[in-house]
Amino acid sequence: MAARRHFSSLPTPRWLGLVPFFLFAFLFLILPALTIVIGAFRTPDGSVTLENILGLNTRTIRNAYWVSIRVSLWSALIGCAIGFAMAAAAVLGGLPRQIRSPLLTFSGVASNFAGVPLAFAFIATIGPAGLITLWLRTEFGINLRAYGFNLFSTTGLILTYLFFQVPLMILIITPAIEGLRREWREAAATLGATGWQYWRMIALPILLPSFLGTFALLFANSFGAVATAFALAGPQLNIAPILLFSQIRGDVLGNPGLGYALAFGMIVITGLANAIYLWLRARSERWLK
Numbered sequence: 001m002a003a004r005r006h007f008s009s010l011p012t013p014r015w016l017g018l019v020p021f022f023l024f025a026f027l028f029l030i031l032p033a034l035t036i037v038i039g040a041f042r043t044p045d046g047s048v049t050l051e052n053i054l055g056l057n058t059r060t061i062r063n064a065y066w067v068s069i070r071v072s073l074w075s076a077l078i079g080c081a082i083g084f085a086m087a088a089a090a091v092l093g094g095l096p097r098q099i100r101s102p103l104l105t106f107s108g109v110a111s112n113f114a115g116v117p118l119a120f121a122f123i124a125t126i127g128p129a130g131l132i133t134l135w136l137r138t139e140f141g142i143n144l145r146a147y148g149f150n151l152f153s154t155t156g157l158i159l160t161y162l163f164f165q166v167p168l169m170i171l172i173i174t175p176a177i178e179g180l181r182r183e184w185r186e187a188a189a190t191l192g193a194t195g196w197q198y199w200r201m202i203a204l205p206i207l208l209p210s211f212l213g214t215f216a217l218l219f220a221n222s223f224g225a226v227a228t229a230f231a232l233a234g235p236q237l238n239i240a241p242i243l244l245f246s247q248i249r250g251d252v253l254g255n256p257g258l259g260y261a262l263a264f265g266m267i268v269i270t271g272l273a274n275a276i277y278l279w280l281r282a283r284s285e286r287w288l289k
Contacts, residue, residue, distance in 0.1 A: 033267060036260050036263045036264055036267065037264055037267070039052075039256070039257065039260035040052050040053060040257070040260040040261045040263070040264035041053070042257065042260075043257060044256070044257070049257075051257070052255075052257035052258050052260060052261035053261050053264075055255070055257075055258045055261060056258075056261055056262065056265060060238070060243070061240075061243065061262065063238055064238050064239055064240045064242075064243045065240050065265065065269075067154060067237075067238055067239050067240075068223055068239040068240040068241065069223070069269075070154070071154055071157055071158055071161070071222060071239065072218075072219045072220075072222040072223040073219065074158050075158045075161040075162060075165050075218070075222045076165065076215050076216075076218035076219040076221075076222060077215070078158070078162060078165075079161075079162055079165030079166045079168070079169050079218050080169050080173075080211060080214060080215050080218060082162070082166045082169070083165070083166045083167070083168070083169025083170045083173060083214075084169060084173055084211065086103070086166070086170055087169070087170045087173045087174045087177055088177055090103055090104075090170075090174065091174060091177045091178055092177065103170070104170070104171070104174065106167065107166075107167035107168075107170040107171050108167070108171060109167075110163060110164055110166075110167040111164050111167040111168040111171055112164070113163065113164055114164050114225060114227065114228050115227035115228055115231065116227060116228075116231040118160065118163060118164070118228050118231075119160065119227075119228050119231035119232040120231070122151060122156075122159075122160050122163075122232065123151065123232070126144070126151055126159075127151050128145070128151070130151075151232070151233075152232065152233040152236065152237075153233070153237075154237070156232070156233075157228075157229055157232060157233070157237065157239075160228060160232060161222050161225065161228070164221075165218050165221065165222065168214075168217075168218060168221065169214055169218060172210070172214045172217065173207075173210060173211065173214055176207055176210035176211075177207065180203055180206065180207070184198075184202055184203075185198055185202075185203075188201075188202055209280040209281070209283040210280070210281065212276075212280050213276065213277040213278075213279075213280030213281045214277070216273045216274070216276040216277040216280065217273070217274065217277040219273045220269075220270040220273035220274050220277070223240075223241075223266065223269060223270055223273070224241065224266065224270050225241065226241035226242065226244070226245055229241060229242055230242055230245060240262065240265070240266055241266070243262060244259060244262045244263055244266065247259035247262060
């Protein structure tokens, strides 16, 4: 009985509940990342080399990285602008809860809607034979292809990415907008500031770290997306994730080390974007506490 009482009085480690998380992170995040980093600097026989990294300096790979960066920048920029406007309207525009709650619920679902289902939805809607495409051509004589719109291009890819970029922006920026205290606006109005002056000199500087941090997160989110792009246009889009996917399947290049180097370059870019996001988020939280 005494031994049982002594055993029950032992403190339970607080970190015990985190073991599954750390195990999952090690097996599916850290270990694969280490494998990629090591493989980027090794030859097939196991010796250390820099040829894989130097092999990235080819025209095809440079163009793939540049197109990926351009698509990520535009989708993040447009997604931040639209998402910020919608979040500000929901929080500060006096929208009824019957609209605000479904908006946030839909954003939570849409921000995770990607891959083949998202690509199929856009192809069936505004593709060459999509519902809206045929409706505009039949009812109004508007031919989207004649105006230069092509869903299977970088422009179409940016438009597709906005489906999950805008909701993600809404989810992240809404708490920051809600953190703007009413006292700040009242104090500014008491001192004679107009609404524009309040936003330019108080609200926007406070929200700027959150805005830029979310922009960096959206950039990383777009840069690493591969399933949506591949299902939408296949290998005809020369972006880094599709080039890496083709390398893994053995369609092109035929050099596993170069494939590791491609993945290593993507890890570096997305890692920098996420580091910027975490740093700016920490700065914004100090203001909003």
